[in-house]
Amino acid sequence: MGSFQVRTDLALEARESVQDSSGQIRGVKYEEENNKNAGIHVTKVTIETKNGAKAMGKPMGIYITLEVPGLAEPDEGYHREVSEELAHQLQGIMPVMDKEMSVLVVGLGNRDVTADSLGPNVADNLFVNRHVLMEFGAAAYNKEKMHQISCIVPGVMAKTGMESAEIVKGVVEETKPDFVIAVDALAARSTRRLNRTIQLSTAGIHPGSGVGNHRNALTQESLGIPVLAVGVPTVVDAATIVGDALEKLEAECDLTIMAGREHPQAISELNNMYVTGKDIDETVKRLGYTISEAINIALEEIE
């Protein structure tokens, strides 16, 4: 059933799809660790070569995945322990921060489409200080040094007539941040990962990724500065769900139902449909808060 095109923004899932029986993919490194206190499972996939990138269908870079079973459920508060682990992992892939740096956070996606509103939700909660630091310096916060944080929600092409990438590029050129953190809602392949997996990456945002399907890249290559991407899968393409169910069924029943066949009509009808949880409205808000806190924590101190 290799002809069935599954879509996932998670490197972890891409790896599961392509690995051979030995569990190895050339040019792709894989490491695991557990944060036992917080019940968070951390996986690091590093795509080191062009061949690895081709095999995975993802650009070269580091992809860190935090799997948090309880994240999809409400918490007293907003899962501070997750924010802290996420901040820790984020610091591991940020540029060296031993002097005052300037960071632009980009909240991608569509504020008016719930499953696509993770980026704008993060922006709503973020602590920004660039305007204060530029006018009054760190003294305004009783500190000697502080990283500068600014934030933009570029909006979606159907409302702006511009690529998010054009807007961000213009803002980067005008305000000269040292690097970008771009937040976006992702598509997963498995419903088990919905709303409970956070992916960090040094590879930026690529055409066709995210719930909203950007055309242009937000990467170090396109912007001239490092771009870290943070995302959570909030949807699964409905066609992917059915395709995967059929594939498992073939395996279970030892059949080769779909080989060389067109997809059943039931699948092609699912075009533009997605699967999501019933509490997505509330979940996206909570995830946005958890991620904005993580970014706040990661940028709080100068090393």
Add this chain to the structure above:
Amino acid sequence: MGSFQVRTDLALEARESVQDSSGQIRGVKYEEENNKNAGIHVTKVTIETKNGAKAMGKPMGIYITLEVPGLAEPDEGYHREVSEELAHQLQGIMPVMDKEMSVLVVGLGNRDVTADSLGPNVADNLFVNRHVLMEFGAAAYNKEKMHQISCIVPGVMAKTGMESAEIVKGVVEETKPDFVIAVDALAARSTRRLNRTIQLSTAGIHPGSGVGNHRNALTQESLGIPVLAVGVPTVVDAATIVGDALEKLEAECDLTIMAGREHPQAISELNNMYVTGKDIDETVKRLGYTISEAINIALEEIE
């Protein structure tokens, strides 16, 4: 695959599931018509007997379905032609309106869960006049007679601690309307019907129906006055989608894959997941406006 429990709030789909090769179900009458001008296909299913109700898994009553292929797409405005046909069909099942009547419109569902917010959206656009008529009479609108319209959005149990049915019952007893029109988001079995099918019914709202799964009924029996239900399917249960795809595949491949088997894990993982369109946020608003206008038109004139 009869063991696979599909869920649909549409009598039309229930009938498709249970009809035999003759296309007949005892105790269930079926009629079709087309509104050629507006491209609307109207179907009327009447469940006339208890046996018919048992076969259909739906209570006795009239179920009218308007299928409007273009309804899921944006329009210059809000599809007034659909509002007019819906008003016409609504008038056909309303009590005799030859004197001033009082109508309570109930917007069921959860304002904060997009796919479940059809009822509150209808309420937001509805023309209400009961308070004006009670203080100033129809003269306030330069008319001699007018139907009284009031409206309540009871909210959901998780936010109120009360059944919608309890709240509506209290309001009905206090304000004594002649009948109720209850609007709710529905679940369909097929994605083809999502956001483009409107169902009217004299059977009211029943436990387990709607996107939000009410526990208590809103019916003539429970409220003491007629209850007309208006609904649009905004979601399909994800498990239903996969189940249906498998069923079609069995037919296409002439197999009996699932007979006597447990559902593949891929299906049970889909619990609490639903499938919906990518533009559901905008679609629900537009549908709400179309239905509120239909109710406004249906109640505008005294016969």
Add this chain to the structure above:
Amino acid sequence: MGSFQVRTDLALEARESVQDSSGQIRGVKYEEENNKNAGIHVTKVTIETKNGAKAMGKPMGIYITLEVPGLAEPDEGYHREVSEELAHQLQGIMPVMDKEMSVLVVGLGNRDVTADSLGPNVADNLFVNRHVLMEFGAAAYNKEKMHQISCIVPGVMAKTGMESAEIVKGVVEETKPDFVIAVDALAARSTRRLNRTIQLSTAGIHPGSGVGNHRNALTQESLGIPVLAVGVPTVVDAATIVGDALEKLEAECDLTIMAGREHPQAISELNNMYVTGKDIDETVKRLGYTISEAINIALEEIE
């Protein structure tokens, strides 16, 4: 300038307007205390007689005012110390709670008019449990006894065609709570009190009070059970502001400018205008959270 009709929902301000030089009003008792830890100034006005009520222009009952200078400003969080003092004062005027009681919280006002949305904001954050307790008992929360909490947002007459009082009366008769806590946005006379004063009262809600001007009362007399009112002034009538400024000016300049005169046109133009703070959108959300937490705390334990 006694002919200038000032409007305030705060008993504290009404008392300031009518007291004579001795500071005494017959039939009205006045007490003050300070919660030094939290910087909250608490005032208790008790209108004990019909004469007192007439003098004050407010019905008989207890009116407790919490003045919190910092409340209008954002806080790390939501001013938990205010929630705790408010819970403490609320417990002082609630019925004896030594057995399981059932409480209906009513969120008055208009969700879509920022300055009038305090009630709906409180409802959004409230912990409700009546539906769980009725189905599973207190065991669902690992407790032996719990107070039952339910909540309704009746909406405004222009959207429902019904008085809030009609809806609440119906719900009270259907669900039989032991008492009601009604939350509403208030009008103050002085901008100094905007968003930083909370008034509790045993007198319920009266026609003409609140930002939205209810016509019917929500009182023990109308509902048959005690009604506690909780409110925060979010607006000052613009005409009141100007009138007060003129009055002070007369005093400062030792003039009698307006005696026996019509109001200057500048005042009559202010009809339907109100004065509010620039950050009212954010402030109302924060106040709503603080009050909902206070109600949660006040109802948490059985004495």
Add this chain to the structure above:
Amino acid sequence: MGSFQVRTDLALEARESVQDSSGQIRGVKYEEENNKNAGIHVTKVTIETKNGAKAMGKPMGIYITLEVPGLAEPDEGYHREVSEELAHQLQGIMPVMDKEMSVLVVGLGNRDVTADSLGPNVADNLFVNRHVLMEFGAAAYNKEKMHQISCIVPGVMAKTGMESAEIVKGVVEETKPDFVIAVDALAARSTRRLNRTIQLSTAGIHPGSGVGNHRNALTQESLGIPVLAVGVPTVVDAATIVGDALEKLEAECDLTIMAGREHPQAISELNNMYVTGKDIDETVKRLGYTISEAINIALEEIE
């Protein structure tokens, strides 16, 4: 009472404040016309010299004011006749549009502060096409030529850490529009003008103007392309209201109360307070729609 600093963003009001008994101000031209069909009063103030600018406290440029008594009230629809007159006036001050031009509409202000959300509301309704034209050309709309329209909502400094001007400048440099139309909520001096006056100007947006008080300018000088400003006053500073009432009172009573005095405390307490209408939430949405339609109409055809 010249010491009392009144604030208005309307050139019309500035002129009223400074004109002498002859009604003339040097370097300032004044013209009036009426659109009798639509009941719209149009005024054109042209500040032609630096002296005129100094006298008026506004930069040189053309300021056109549309006064529409009915604009503050709801309409069947959204006042299309106003959109058409506004489009006509806008075309009068736009650059020559005889070839395909590219226009960037900027929605200034804060989406989350009702009285400041006019710009974002206009952006929500605007027809944008730049992304379609760049990929498919005018043929996508069955036309030969079309103006390119893009749109940005820069957000407010407290949320972005950047000046709106920085963001717009970056976007202008990246996407190279021919001119900018900037929409913003304004402050008026008189409540009579609230929500019923629209001002167009060739002078752009200046520090300290708008409800949200920008620090940096959006002008031809700062951006390198023409900047047309469109605004509606949605608030009056509360201190201005009281100051104006006192001034009128002085005139009526033939007194000189405030000469050389500090403002009464009643005025200084009004700092950061503003006066607005009770239906501001709904009004801003309607105004946003009316203005977005005007921009759509003005840019529809190539001359």
